[in-house]
Amino acid sequence: MKFLERRLLHAILLLIGASLLCFLFSTLAPGSYFDEMKLNPQISSATVAALRSQYGLDQPLPLRYEHWVKSVLHGEWGYSFAYNLPVRGLVVVRARNTLLLTSLAAALAWLIAIPLGVWTASRPGQWEDRLSMAGTSFLLSVPELVVALGLLYCVIRTHALPVGGMVSADHDSLGLWGRVRDLSAHLIVPVATLVLASLPILIRHVRASMMEVLQAPFIQSARGHGIGRMTLLFRYALPAAANPLISLFGLSVAGLLSGSLLVEVISGWPGLGPLLLEACLSRDFYVVVGVVTASTLFMILGSLLADVMLAMADPRVRMDNV
Amino acid sequence: MGTDAAAKRGLSPAIMKVRGLSKRFVQRTPFSHKKFAIDALVDVEMDIAPGCVTALVGESGSGKSTLANCLAMLERADSGEIWFEGQEISRWKDRQLAPLRSKIQMVFQDSAGALNPRFSAARIIEEPLEIQNREHGAGLRGRACEVLAEVGLLPEWAERSPLELSGGQRQRLAIGRAIGLKPALLILDESLSGLDLSTQAQILNLLLDLKQTHALTYLLISHDLSLVGQIADFVGVMQHGGIVEFGAAPQVLGSPRHDETRRLLASARGLESAYRTARAGGRA
Numbered sequence: 001m002k003f004l005e006r007r008l009l010h011a012i013l014l015l016i017g018a019s020l021l022c023f024l025f026s027t028l029a030p031g032s033y034f035d036e037m038k039l040n041p042q043i044s045s046a047t048v049a050a051l052r053s054q055y056g057l058d059q060p061l062p063l064r065y066e067h068w069v070k071s072v073l074h075g076e077w078g079y080s081f082a083y084n085l086p087v088r089g090l091v092v093v094r095a096r097n098t099l100l101l102t103s104l105a106a107a108l109a110w111l112i113a114i115p116l117g118v119w120t121a122s123r124p125g126q127w128e129d130r131l132s133m134a135g136t137s138f139l140l141s142v143p144e145l146v147v148a149l150g151l152l153y154c155v156i157r158t159h160a161l162p163v164g165g166m167v168s169a170d171h172d173s174l175g176l177w178g179r180v181r182d183l184s185a186h187l188i189v190p191v192a193t194l195v196l197a198s199l200p201i202l203i204r205h206v207r208a209s210m211m212e213v214l215q216a217p218f219i220q221s222a223r224g225h226g227i228g229r230m231t232l233l234f235r236y237a238l239p240a241a242a243n244p245l246i247s248l249f250g251l252s253v254a255g256l257l258s259g260s261l262l263v264e265v266i267s268g269w270p271g272l273g274p275l276l277l278e279a280c281l282s283r284d285f286y287v288v289v290g291v292v293t294a295s296t297l298f299m300i301l302g303s304l305l306a307d308v309m310l311a312m313a314d315p316r317v318r319m320d321n322v
Numbered sequence: 323m324g325t326d327a328a329a330k331r332g333l334s335p336a337i338m339k340v341r342g343l344s345k346r347f348v349q350r351t352p353f354s355h356k357k358f359a360i361d362a363l364v365d366v367e368m369d370i371a372p373g374c375v376t377a378l379v380g381e382s383g384s385g386k387s388t389l390a391n392c393l394a395m396l397e398r399a400d401s402g403e404i405w406f407e408g409q410e411i412s413r414w415k416d417r418q419l420a421p422l423r424s425k426i427q428m429v430f431q432d433s434a435g436a437l438n439p440r441f442s443a444a445r446i447i448e449e450p451l452e453i454q455n456r457e458h459g460a461g462l463r464g465r466a467c468e469v470l471a472e473v474g475l476l477p478e479w480a481e482r483s484p485l486e487l488s489g490g491q492r493q494r495l496a497i498g499r500a501i502g503l504k505p506a507l508l509i510l511d512e513s514l515s516g517l518d519l520s521t522q523a524q525i526l527n528l529l530l531d532l533k534q535t536h537a538l539t540y541l542l543i544s545h546d547l548s549l550v551g552q553i554a555d556f557v558g559v560m561q562h563g564g565i566v567e568f569g570a571a572p573q574v575l576g577s578p579r580h581d582e583t584r585r586l587l588a589s590a591r592g593l594e595s596a597y598r599t600a601r602a603g604g605r606a
Contacts, residue, residue: 220396220428221436226420
C-alpha cells in the first residue's frame with residue numbers, strides 16, 4: 001500500500017510540474033490568438049484589449065496559472081478562444097475519438113506481437129525467425145508518415161475504403177450494423193498505420209526478452225520436468241520475460257492520447273491531433289495546455305500502471321519497494 | 323567403461339549406458355558471419371552403475387556440462403546412443419520423453435537462476451509434481467512440505483521466495499524439487515560449487531543421506547577433485563569432449579594412467595599447498 005501511495009504522490013507532483021512547464025512554455029511562445037485581430041481594421045485595439053482582459057491574458061503568469069488550476073478543479077480546463085467553449089468539452093469529445101483509434105491499434109499490435117515474438121524466440125535462426133526479423137527491420141526503417149501516405153494512396157487508387165473522417169455523411173441514416181461497418185471502414189487506415197508503426201518494436205522486444213529467459217537455468221529445469229512446449233513458452237517463460245514488456249505496455253498506455261497525432265492529421269481522423277494542430281497554429285492557448293496536460297495525465301497513468309503491474313508480477317520488485 | 327568395474331563389485335547392470343555420443347555446436351563469428359564448429363562431445367562412451375556415485379571431472383570447456391545436458395535430454399546429441407534402464411532414449415520425441423523425465427533429474431550449479439523467482443518455495447516443489455501428475459489439490463501442498471522437511475528446510479518457509487533464502491538453502495530447495503519426483507538418476511552439475519566449505523559439507527551430507535533413503539544414483543559433475551575423492555565410486559576424466567580415463571575412483575585418483583588426470587591431480591595438489599601456505603602466512 002505504501003508503494004502505491006508513494007507512486008500516486010509522485011504522479012500528482014509530476015502532473016503539477018508538467019502542467020506548470022506547459023503553461024510557462026506556451027506563454028513564452030511568441031504571438032497570441034488576439035494578435036491577428038489587431039491586424040483587422042474593423043476591430044479596435046480597445047476591443048482587443050478588452051478581450052485579452054476578459055480571458056485573463058493581461059494578468060501575470062502565476063495568477064493566470066492559479067485561475068487555470070481553479071478552472072480545472074471546476075471541470076472547465078480553461079476557455080477556448082477559437083470555439084468560445086470550455087476546453088474540457090472539446091478535449092473530451094476529441095479524446096474519445098483518439099482513444100477509440102489508439103486503444104484498438106494498441107490491442108491489435110500487442111495481440112499480434114506477443115505470439116509472434118514468442119514463436120520466433122523459440123526458433124532462433126530458423127527461416128520463420130529470419131523472415132520476421134527482415135519484416136520488422138523493413139517496417140522500422142519506414143517512417144510512420146510514409147506508411148500512412150502509402151496506405152492512403154492504395155485506398156484512394158482502389159476505392160476500397162472511405163478516406164478521411166470518422167464516419168460517412170449518411171452515417172445517421174444507417175442501421176446499427178451499417179454504422180458499425182461504416183466506422184470500421186474508416187478506422188482501417190489509421191489503425192493499420194499505427195499497428196504497422198508499433199509492431200516491429202513490440203515484436204523485437206518480446207523476442208529479445210523471451211530469448212534471454214529461454215536460456216535461464218530454471219527454464220532448463222522446467223524442461224527437465226517434462227513440461228509441454230506451449231506451457232513452457234506461455235505459462236513459464238512469458239511471465240518471466242514480462243518485466244520489460246510490462247514497461248513497454250505502460251508506454252503504450254502512456255501514448256494512447258499522444259501517439260497518434262500525426263496519423264490523425266494525415267488520415268483526417270477527428271481526434272486530438274487535428275485539434276492540437278489547429279490550436280497551435282491559432283495560438284488557442286488553453287486548448288494547447290489542455291491537450292498537453294491530458295496527454296501528460298495519460299503518460300503518468302501509463303507509467304503508474306506499469307509500476308503497479310510490475311510489482312504485482314514480480315516479487316523482486318515488491319521486495320525492492322518494501 | 324564402468325560396467326566391468328561395477329560387475330566386479332557385484333553391482334547390477336548399468337542404469338545408463340552411453341555409446342559413441344557426439345555433439346557439435348556450430349556458431350557464427352560476429353561480423354563476418356563465418357561458421358565455425360566446436361566439438362563439445364566426441365564419441366563418448368560411459369556406463370553409470372546403479373546406486374553409485376559416478377563423477378565426471380575435467381577442466382572448463384572439456385564437455386562435462388554438455389554431456390550432463392545430453393544425458394538429461396535437455397540437449398540433443400548429434401549421434402550416438404543413450405540407454406536408460408534398458409531403453410535407447412536418444413531419439414525419443416519430447417512427448418515420449420515426458421513421463422521418463424521424472425526418472426532423470428538434474429540439479430544445477432546456479433541455484434539462484436535455477437529456481438523461478440516468481441514462485442514460492444512450496445510452489446517450486448509442487449510445479450514438477452503437477453507437471454508429472456503426481457499430486458493434486460491439498461495432497462500437493464502436503465507433499466511439498468514433506469519434501470521441504472526432508473531436505474532440511476522448515477515447512478514454515480513454504481511461502482518464502484527463493485530470493486529470501488541463502489545459497490545453501492536454495493540448493494537444498496533445488497535438490498528437494500528434484501527428489502520430489504523420486505528420480506532414479508540425479509545429475510549434479512557443479513551443484514556444490516560456489517558454496518562455502520561448511521555449507522558444502524552440509525549439502526554433501528544431505529546428498530549422501532538422500533542417496534541411502536531413495537536408493538539414488540548420482541552423476542556428479544565437478545572440478546573439485548577432493549570432493550570427488552570423498553564420495554565418488556567411479557570417476558571419468560574428460561578432455562576436449564571425450565572421456566580419456568574412466569574407472570573406480572581409488573584407481574583413477576590413486577594411480578592415474580592418463581596425462582590429463584595427472585595434470586588435474588597435480589594442479590589440485592598445487593592449489594591445496596598454496597592454500598595451506600597462505601593460511602600459515604596469515605596465522606604468522
